[in-house]
Amino acid sequence: MPPPNIRADRDKFQQALLNLLSNACKFSPEGGDITIHVIPPTPGEHDQVGIAVEDHGIGMNADECQRAFERFYRTDRSGHIPGTGLGLSLVKEIMKIHGGAVTLNSAPNLGTTVTLWFPLDLDHSDTHNAGASLTASATPHMTSPTDLTQRSPA
Template identity: 40%
Template sequence: QELVFPIQSSIGAKHSLIFSSARDWEPISGDPKILRQIITNLISNAIKYSPDGGTILVQLNGDEEKVILQIIDQGIGIPKEDQATLFESFSRASNVGIIPGTGLGLSIVKSCVDLHGGKIHLESEVGVGTTFTITLPKNLSEDE
């Protein structure tokens, strides 16, 4: 929640950013800078690829062992044929048109999630939007 609110105040009136959580959370173990990188990148992408007036939903759920973070947008969506390679460096969806980007953001996010022993999954439909789901262990083991 503390990572989402600064972003929420910076996006202005063009988009709505809604945070929801089923409960209050204790701090998650892990590198705060890396966790911030994950959240910031995914929310920034949701904003970049959503039309003005769109809503971005950030949901935090989980249990005693894991935390599940979902970033849900109403953006342009990602074609099925692009989804398998989207986490590779310099990979971009074929429908981004003139929207600027390097194709590095999601590969960095995946590396950050991997460093924390987590998993990332996406569901997307062109013209409807995209949901990124990140599952992270609540407590990192010594070797992670």
């Protein structure tokens, strides 16, 4: 099966992923595991690729999960964890620009998983990316077309 291709602006893709990784680090115990998963599309079910960031940190309750994407909303009211409360709202806007979505699953004291869902680029040929596991190129309205390629080990 050929690797999936997505269209993404490199800077916005990196910003979204770095925001998720930053949150995972801030809300996890020191030395806690953070995992990144690539979720391939399921033929006949959805034409999206997921990139999930999972931590085993403090997690959120249902009320906090519902508000997590609001601008300036912070689950940490103590002021001990740095941040402005803009990270997840920016991630949501970035995914909207890409025609994708973002989902959040969390439970108190168990951790959080946030998944970026990118639509497949069905028009992009796989022939020039043999061996690539995920390819993203700039969207047509972006000014600097760039391929982001994560290559499998040779």
